[in-house]
Amino acid sequence: MTRTASRKTSAPSPSARGTTTATKRTTRRTANGAEEDGRKRLDLDERRDQLLALGKKLFGERAYDEISIDDIAEAAGISKGLLYHYFGSKRGFYVAIVRESADKLVEATEVGSELPPAERARAGLEGYLDFAEEHSAAFLTLLRGGIGNDPEVTELVDATRERILVRMLANMGQKNPRPVFRLAVRSYLGLVEAATIDWLDRKAVDRDTLLRFLLESVYAIVTAAVMLDPEAGVRLDEREVLEAQALARGKKA
Amino acid sequence: MTRTASRKTSAPSPSARGTTTATKRTTRRTANGAEEDGRKRLDLDERRDQLLALGKKLFGERAYDEISIDDIAEAAGISKGLLYHYFGSKRGFYVAIVRESADKLVEATEVGSELPPAERARAGLEGYLDFAEEHSAAFLTLLRGGIGNDPEVTELVDATRERILVRMLANMGQKNPRPVFRLAVRSYLGLVEAATIDWLDRKAVDRDTLLRFLLESVYAIVTAAVMLDPEAGVRLDEREVLEAQALARGKKA
DNA sequence: TGCGTTGTTGACTCTCGTTCAAGATCGTTC
DNA sequence: GAACGATCTTGAACGAGAGTCAACAACGCA
Incomplete structure (x- = not known):
């Protein structure tokens, strides 16, 4: 009972404090110096x-x-x-850690809007793979869902996926995507996660191959979605897609 | 396994144990096999x-x-x-439950080898979606990984994916797939999982649309993989692929 | 120097997973 | 049908570990 009760009462998340205030500059190293112990x-x-x-x-x-x-x-x-x-709480501690990793992942996959669409996709994936390689433990902890079935953690992880998803859609010029299109891109994110985890585990292919596969897949999936609902891609510039495909394939030659 | 370690220190300590003698006279009255309590x-x-x-x-x-x-x-x-x-143990109980669900999922996605390849894909996906709909809670518990980071559960879930993956590959005539091909199908499984979970959550599209999207995606992904490593698809019968695509798309018209 | 603020501690409480020896019930044998 | 082994079943006790709290300590400030 203690656990559930305390979790309930600690609902008003106290973690907002640290993030709102910009990093304090009080890096003082105590006058008496002592921190030998x-x-x-x-x-x-x-x-x-x-x-x-x-x-x-x-x-x-x-x-x-x-x-x-x-x-x-x-x-x-x-x-x-x-x-x-x-x-x-211990759980609060864990959530704070996951949240930090999640924020870093979102940050790592940010791409400049000045890039052409195809380059944007590539840059986002590069950032994603960079993060996965550099923080592989954190990456796996994050995606494996941490404490299974724990509402707070699950929600946080889902929210992070959603942030990335929304940005991907925006990058495709889809602020209000058709259901099929949204589903397609969400599924694609699942594909990327699975591919990356498998890659971290086995390193069965080199990074460039993985990247090219992921790039090929975007276009493949998007095409599949548009095929099911032609209206879905109404905002997609056909020329952009072709151009992007050419870019992805050009690399492989 | 921290808890199990305590077994080490739990010496028998037979003192104060026999105090429970003759304390209870339970209400049990098993008259003729029937039990009232x-x-x-x-x-x-x-x-x-x-x-x-x-x-x-x-x-x-x-x-x-x-x-x-x-x-x-x-x-x-x-x-x-x-x-x-x-x-x-509690954990053992949990694992047993997850294992049962996992076995049922594998069973639900079994398809007769007498079916033509394309029909096999459809049948497998139908079974998958049936399972997800009927046992949605179990399905989510299973895929969310249960107890986060718990080695035994993680391993079990991974092993289950692997069973399904191997069977999918076999159904594609790929007993010893090239790395890229294996990665592609593994990723596709991730896509299916993500799509299904999203679908269960939102029901944003109807089941038939989801199914057709998933079918379209197989071919799209496989095509992408073969494009990266032409050798990968060496065992794939081109006619089969085209036939399968036709089947998937025919439905939509 | 005194005082409010806040980082910091360690002993305490209590829930909960786990163990264990004894009891209850069933199937079998003579 | 009494004895008996097997195994299902129980309840109490144990201990690890999460969470609490009142007091202490270091700091900033007047």
């Missing part, structure tokens, strides 16, 4: 970041409930109470 | 199935650790110890 009073954001970084590492290595709050506290050289001071 | 000795498989069915229902409704062993035991009208007798 590692335990020292730290600035809120500093400590928060330190803990998030540690958590990301730990949860990337082992499963959620293979790691106790005491483990985390010990690894961070702090008391367990402090973790609760910052994150409210 | 709900308790009854059941056959192993009967009990097991009953518990699995109940667990499937419960875990489909709420998250893993929102449900306690006591909840389950109470809902089943048994003691919690009995759950351990059958499944060893």
Whole structure:
């Protein structure tokens, strides 16, 4: 009962605080210098970041409930109470970590709107793969859904997909896509995730091949969607599509 | 497995154990096989199935650790110890449930090898969607990965995907597919999963549209793969592909 | 120096997964 | 049908670990 109750009461997410205020500049290294024992009073954001970084590492290595709050506290050289001071609950801590990874993924896949459509697709995928390679543990943790079936985590992951999806659609000139088109692009995102995870696991093909496959697939999927609902692609510039295909295929020769 | 480690330290400590003697006179009165208080000795498989069915229902409704062993035991009208007798641990119980769902999914997507290739694809997808509709909670639990990052569950889910993948490849005449081809089909599976989950969530398109989209996508993806590695499709009968496309598109007219 | 603020601690509580020895019921044997 | 092994079933106790809280400590400021 304790868990459920506390989760309920901690609903008003306290995490908004850190993100709204721009990074404070109070990087003071205490006058008396001393932090030889590692335990020292730290600035809120500093400590928060330190803990998030540690958590990301730990949860990337082992499963959620293979790691106790005491483990985390010990690894961070702090008391367990402090973790609760910052994150409210173990779950809150986990969610904060996932949220950070999610934000970074969204950021990593941002592309300049000045690029032509085809280049935009390529740039987005490159960013995606960069992120997956550099933060593979975090990437897998994120997409595997973290704590299974946990409403908050599931929602967060879904919301992240949605952010990326909406941007992809916008990049295709589809602010209000037809249902089939939206479904198609959403499915394509699933394809990209699956391909990337498989690639990280096996490295069965080289990165360039993977990238070209993913590029080919966009056009293939979009074409399939338009075939089912010709109206769906009404805003798609035919020339752009052809141009994009040419770009993708040109690389392979 | 943190918990199991505690087994090490749990020395027998036989003191203060025998205090429970002759404390109870239960209301049990098994007159002629019938039981009035709900308790009854059941056959192993009967009990097991009953518990699995109940667990499937419960875990489909709420998250893993929102449900306690006591909840389950109470809902089943048994003691919690009995759950351990059958499944060893809460996690073991969960895994058993997921395994059952996984097996059913694999079974549901089996298709007769006497069908022509294109019909096989359609039949497999129909079975997949049937399963998803009928057991939507179980389906989501299964694909969401259950207990996040839990090695056993993750492995089980991955193994299930692999079973389906291998069968799909076999159905395409690809016992030893080229890496790109395998990756493509694996990715396609990810696409199907994403599309199905999105469909269950939103019902934005009707089932037939979804099905046709998924069929179109197979050919699109396979084509993309073959384009990257012409050798990949060496065993694919060109006529079969065209025929299949015609079938998929014929429906839409 | 005193005071409000807030980072920080460690001991405590309590839920919940897990264990275990004993009891209940069934099937079998003589 | 009494004895008996097998196994289903129970309830209480245990311990790990999540979460709480009141007090302490370092800092900024007047």
